[in-house]
Amino acid sequence: MELFRSRPELAVDFLREVFELSMPDATQTHAEPCDFTDIGPKEYRGDVAFSVTDETGTALVGIAVEVQLARDGTRKWSWPVYLVTLRARLKCPVFLLVVAPDSGVATWARQPIELGHPGLTLHPLVLGPELVPAVTDTAEAIAVPERAVLSAIAHADGPQAHEVLSALIAGLQKTDDQQTKMYYDIVLAALSESAQHHLEELMTTGYEYQSDFARMYVAEGRAEGRATEAARIVLRILDAKGISVSDEIRVRITSCDDVDQLERWVDRAALAKAADDLFN
Structure with a gap:
């Protein structure tokens, strides 16, 4: 979820590119409250929500982003609440984007949610690993490191592993220290053991990766790897x-x-x- 908090335009891009939805050509995005509270005492809190606005600040679309790492039956009740509340708050069309790094969880999350009223069925827009574009170009990774992070999580065990991990490293070395650590931790926690070793090898061999970034985070990653697994x-x-x-x-x-x-x-x-x- 930190990727989308850092760059909310990422969700707009994925809705446009992957799901072929018409998104406004707006230049401004605004974070929205993630508490979706009804009139009762129960509070529903989502991961990330934001609006895309025009130059006057009028909301054109709202997007609720949910990062789903495992199956959770409560989501079929809470996700509709997020959308309805965000729509009422912004008074514009709204979308639910679920990011699921695991293909099995992604398949589960795509199941339609029947609301009961005729014609009201929520079809979550799920960005599973097979739909995440592989970022292999270092220039793209440097320009939008968040895309490189998602690419590495989705493709680190695939045929383009070397290219996507190399691009990731190039992108992370151009971010500030706080973002670098956060993004590296996100990737390391999501990668398989073999992909972690591949990433370490790339960061510790070859002149171009002999940096403070590599020395600091590879050592730390090895110490944390067993606990994460x-x-x-x-x-x-x-x-x-x-x-x-x-x-x-x-x-x-x-x-x-x-x-x-x-x-x-x-x-x-x-x-x-x-x-x-x-x-x-």
């Missing part, structure tokens, strides 16, 4: 068993850097009937 296994086991994981528990798992603790959670996940069983 263990956390991913815990979540995949729970997902495979159809166990719903709350945002609070997901954050607790993914933010843990104690490998021994994570491995204990892997063992418990195999026997768990609910996510809370990990901690009991």
